[in-house]
Amino acid sequence: MKIVHVITRLIVGGAQENTLLSCEGQHDAGHEVTLITGPPQGPEGSLLERAQSYGYKVELLDDMRRSILPLKDWHTYTHLIRRFRELRPDVVHTHSSKAGIVGRWAAHKSRERGANVPRVVHTIHGLAFTASPRALVNNFYKTLERKTAPITHKIVCVAGAMATQSLASNIGKPEQYVTVHSGMDIGPFIEPPVSREVIRKQLGLSPEHVAVGTIARLFHMKGHDDLIQLAPELCKKFPALRFVWIGDGILRGEFEQKIAGLGLADRFILTGLVPPTRIPELTNALDIVVHPSRREGLARAIPQGQLALCPVVTYDIDGNAEGLIDGKTGFAVRPFDVAVLGEKLRLLLGDKELVRSMGERGRKFAVERFDTRLMVRRLQEVYESI
Numbered sequence: 001m002k003i004v005h006v007i008t009r010l011i012v013g014g015a016q017e018n019t020l021l022s023c024e025g026q027h028d029a030g031h032e033v034t035l036i037t038g039p040p041q042g043p044e045g046s047l048l049e050r051a052q053s054y055g056y057k058v059e060l061l062d063d064m065r066r067s068i069l070p071l072k073d074w075h076t077y078t079h080l081i082r083r084f085r086e087l088r089p090d091v092v093h094t095h096s097s098k099a100g101i102v103g104r105w106a107a108h109k110s111r112e113r114g115a116n117v118p119r120v121v122h123t124i125h126g127l128a129f130t131a132s133p134r135a136l137v138n139n140f141y142k143t144l145e146r147k148t149a150p151i152t153h154k155i156v157c158v159a160g161a162m163a164t165q166s167l168a169s170n171i172g173k174p175e176q177y178v179t180v181h182s183g184m185d186i187g188p189f190i191e192p193p194v195s196r197e198v199i200r201k202q203l204g205l206s207p208e209h210v211a212v213g214t215i216a217r218l219f220h221m222k223g224h225d226d227l228i229q230l231a232p233e234l235c236k237k238f239p240a241l242r243f244v245w246i247g248d249g250i251l252r253g254e255f256e257q258k259i260a261g262l263g264l265a266d267r268f269i270l271t272g273l274v275p276p277t278r279i280p281e282l283t284n285a286l287d288i289v290v291h292p293s294r295r296e297g298l299a300r301a302i303p304q305g306q307l308a309l310c311p312v313v314t315y316d317i318d319g320n321a322e323g324l325i326d327g328k329t330g331f332a333v334r335p336f337d338v339a340v341l342g343e344k345l346r347l348l349l350g351d352k353e354l355v356r357s358m359g360e361r362g363r364k365f366a367v368e369r370f371d372t373r374l375m376v377r378r379l380q381e382v383y384e385s386i
Helices: 014-028 048-052 070-087 097-110 135-151 160-168 196-203 224-237 252-261 276-284 301-307 338-349 352-369 372-385
Strands: 002-009 032-038 057-060 091-095 119-124 154-157 177-179 210-215 241-246 268-272 288-291 312-315 330-333
Touching: 002 014, 002 070, 002 097, 014 032, 014 048, 014 091, 014 119, 014 372, 032 048, 032 070, 048 057, 070 097, 091 097, 097 119, 097 135, 119 372, 154 160, 154 372, 160 177, 196 276, 210 276, 210 301, 210 338, 224 241, 224 252, 224 338, 241 276, 252 268, 276 301, 288 301, 288 338, 301 312, 301 330, 301 352, 312 338, 330 338, 338 352
Parallel strands: 002 032, 002 091, 032 057, 091 119, 119 154, 154 177, 210 241, 210 288, 241 268, 288 312, 312 330
Antiparallel strands: none
């Protein structure tokens, strides 16, 4: 097949890694793959070099931006129409909200001339119409999604909860939706390139330390404030506790000031920006993963933690509960209930055997559900079905 993927930007993030793994797997399977993306603007780091080095075609469209910018959006729309007519793809597969709206309408328009009629697939990595604290903004995105769903042949969700919430908002029809869990390269998590002992030493962790880690941008809605709120009591009760925050972002300075103000600077380790290739070895240096984000599709940190033998504690929002077995491989707690989040962390911090048993069950669960090869195979079935 000729497959064109469209995504707004290739920053370091879950939707972007999902897209690259899809492109790589489809390229390896012999398909003709083109990825069209905007510039990777932001402090999170870039995946553009990885994309350009793999062997499939990558096109950088400078006008494509995450923000709503009418003139640039129009230029993006007209450019995509032209490229779809030139490339004549069998499938146009869009990712995330902005590229999903502009890209799907461009694919639809490209059918008006030219023999090839591309099938249009869209993946929901996170719901745009729940992202803003302002109802007006959410309703705007909801209206756009309602109008765009009828020109979409299949809507792929990284978790079934995405379909449930979309249908409840009258977006699309049940038969359009299919769940394909986001895949990842599981090998480096099971056999990390650098040993746990070496990485813990690099991080300043002693053998007796219990490392509770997050894998997320230091950004709004990721829940780091909740952990800072819990830290004084947890650190007092568990002297061996160390928080390890993997990632960087615009709120790093603000968080560091809050932590220092609590007198807990020695209890937090902030890795800063790291390449995605280091996530498996860093995750393997942890004992427990906590992901208190307030908005997700299905957070990649959840299966990543389990692959690394860590029980995971997360809020039960969007599709997160589908990423673990509650009470068996971790805990999906009531959304934004900081007290219960702390309760589950205390339970794990005080029971090494529970951590071990949950970690072992979690790895088995994650291997069976989140292998990238399974995701690529399921996407192939989606394309063939249309």
